[in-house]
Amino acid sequence: MRKENMMAEIADKNIAAPEVETAERRPLPRWVITTVSVGCLVGFWEIFGRDINPVFGSYPSAIAVAFWELLKAGTLWKALLESLQPFVVGYLLAIVIGIPLGLVIGRFRTAEAALGIYVTAGYAMPLVALVPLLILWLGLGFKVKVSVIFLMALFPICINTWLGVIAVPKTLIEVGKSFVAPNHVILRRIVLPATLPYIMAGVRLAVGRAVVAMVIAEFFTTISGLGAVIINSANNFDTATMFVPIILLMLMAIGLNSLIGYVERKVAPWQAEIAGRERE
Amino acid sequence: MGEVTFHDVSKRFALRVDGQVHHVQALDRINFTVRDGEIVALIGPSGCGKTTALRVAMGLDASTGGRVTVDGREVHGCGHDRGMVFQHAELLPWLSALQNVMFGLEMKGLRGGELRDTAEKYLALVGLSDSQNRRPHQLSGGMKQRVGIARALAIDPKVLLMDEPFGALDAQTREALQAELLDIHARTGKTIIFVTHDLDEAVLIADRIVVMRGGKVHDIMTVPLPRPRGDLVDVRGTHEFAETRYKVWRDLHEDESVVH
Numbered sequence: 001m002r003k004e005n006m007m008a009e010i011a012d013k014n015i016a017a018p019e020v021e022t023a024e025r026r027p028l029p030r031w032v033i034t035t036v037s038v039g040c041l042v043g044f045w046e047i048f049g050r051d052i053n054p055v056f057g058s059y060p061s062a063i064a065v066a067f068w069e070l071l072k073a074g075t076l077w078k079a080l081l082e083s084l085q086p087f088v089v090g091y092l093l094a095i096v097i098g099i100p101l102g103l104v105i106g107r108f109r110t111a112e113a114a115l116g117i118y119v120t121a122g123y124a125m126p127l128v129a130l131v132p133l134l135i136l137w138l139g140l141g142f143k144v145k146v147s148v149i150f151l152m153a154l155f156p157i158c159i160n161t162w163l164g165v166i167a168v169p170k171t172l173i174e175v176g177k178s179f180v181a182p183n184h185v186i187l188r189r190i191v192l193p194a195t196l197p198y199i200m201a202g203v204r205l206a207v208g209r210a211v212v213a214m215v216i217a218e219f220f221t222t223i224s225g226l227g228a229v230i231i232n233s234a235n236n237f238d239t240a241t242m243f244v245p246i247i248l249l250m251l252m253a254i255g256l257n258s259l260i261g262y263v264e265r266k267v268a269p270w271q272a273e274i275a276g277r278e279r280e
Numbered sequence: 281m282g283e284v285t286f287h288d289v290s291k292r293f294a295l296r297v298d299g300q301v302h303h304v305q306a307l308d309r310i311n312f313t314v315r316d317g318e319i320v321a322l323i324g325p326s327g328c329g330k331t332t333a334l335r336v337a338m339g340l341d342a343s344t345g346g347r348v349t350v351d352g353r354e355v356h357g358c359g360h361d362r363g364m365v366f367q368h369a370e371l372l373p374w375l376s377a378l379q380n381v382m383f384g385l386e387m388k389g390l391r392g393g394e395l396r397d398t399a400e401k402y403l404a405l406v407g408l409s410d411s412q413n414r415r416p417h418q419l420s421g422g423m424k425q426r427v428g429i430a431r432a433l434a435i436d437p438k439v440l441l442m443d444e445p446f447g448a449l450d451a452q453t454r455e456a457l458q459a460e461l462l463d464i465h466a467r468t469g470k471t472i473i474f475v476t477h478d479l480d481e482a483v484l485i486a487d488r489i490v491v492m493r494g495g496k497v498h499d500i501m502t503v504p505l506p507r508p509r510g511d512l513v514d515v516r517g518t519h520e521f522a523e524t525r526y527k528v529w530r531d532l533h534e535d536e537s538v539v540h
Contacts, residue, residue, distance in 0.1 A: 171368070171370045175364075179383065
């Protein structure tokens with residue numbers, strides 16, 4: 001019976017004008033799905049979080065109140081600004097150095113043989129363990145924070161760029177060669193644009209690592225910024241306040257990620273046009 | 281001028297398969313001369329060395345023996361005297377059609393208005409003036425290859441080297457581009473060497489056909505068709521076309537009947 005129906009349907013479709021087909025359901029916009037997902041999470045947290053001892057956990061409305069208190073007192077802005085300075089410097093430095101380094105390592109076999117091993121090893125470096133040493137070298141201030149953030153962000157950017165260069169089709173480089181393009185022109189005008197999607201992926205991955213590095217630096221060097229807010233409120237068993245900078249940092253990472261996505265669409269518009277966004 | 285001569289050109293590859301090194305003789309002392317303004321097709325079964333010969337002439341691969349000369353000058357690496365048309369066009373995806381043509385010209389040292397004017401002129405030559413701002417993914421396969429041809433022609437090389445330029449296109453587009461290539465040749469008089477596995481294409485377009493087998497030049501055949509060829513559909517109906525096509529076919533299949 002059901003099969004017959006289907007057959008009839010198929011037959012109908014074949015006969016019917018094609019515009020009937022276009023009346024398909026429009027999929028839910030992505031932001032709606034994301035909002036529902038976040039709403040559910042926050043809702044559950046609010047309901048079940050209230051039953052927990054406020055020292056061991058917190059819940060969204062209590063965190064919102066603590067957020068408002070910190071904002072009113074001016075602590076949050078001051079802390080955020082303190083944190084952002086080394087973050088921006090370290091992160092940008094990682095981009096400015098990581099991309100050319102990755103390009104050179106990927107393109108020249110001598111550079112790859114000489115430097116690739118440090119980059120691979122550096123990615124797995126237990127940086128927290130090295131912080132005391134960095135303090136001995138650079139003191140407790142701004143410089144050491146920048147260097148911790150830089151070291152954490154550098155390697156994902158560099159490695160991704162390197163892998164991207166390896167993935168550049170040989171024929172595109174031969175196009176450059178066939179027109180007698182010198183090596184540096186091939187690097188800048190063929191390899192770099194062809195590698196951009198990889199570079200941007202590395203730059204995105206580095207955001208998360210840089211945020212973690214920033215908090216690590218604030219914990220282990222001069223206690224300052226958002227890290228200080230976390231430590232101080234944790235020491236006072238003020239769990240709700242402790243969550244404020246943590247959530248703020250995660251929001252910041254999300255914001256940065258979409259900013260990078262925006263920049264990517266600006267600098268590599270062809271990529272968005274070629275890459276299939278058709279997904280289930 | 282644009283005379284290309286292969287002097288005893290050999291090419292050996294070391295190929296590692298399952299840990300064992302095999303030596304492949306891709307080219308085994310090949311000798312032939314392509315005269316100025318001539319169109320020569322390199323044809324043969326896959327692995328016969330036809331593409332390798334073209335790449336050595338372009339300077340993308342180095343020969344392991346012998347030499348290739350263009351107007352008596354030995355080829356060492358790529359040069360602006362030779363223009364390469366790649367099998368899949370190989371346009372730079374982040375550049376528009378016009379910018380792709382300009383890329384080659386910039387490498388030759390052109391700047392400013394001259395650069396743009398020249399690029400536009402050659403895009404017009406392949407009939408793509410209206411699509412000059414499109415990026416490669418917004419072009420059809422045939423249009424991409426037209427841009428590829430314009431890019432190679434724009435630098436005004438002595439020789440155009442084409443590696444199965446129409447092999448990836450559908451039959452109709454291929455026929456249109458074959459006619460266009462002959463038209464471009466009539467207008468520019470360039471020496472053209474092209475690799476193909478398509479018998480019809482070789483006979484329709486070339487003045488001479490170099491049949492390659494096992495890294496050697498097996499036979500060189502002159503196509504007894506007049507130039508200009510005129511309507512290619514009519515050419516296909518001529519007795520000379522059929523006869524030459526059959527000769528080349530037999531060349532390619534010789535000995536096989538004995539083996540099987």
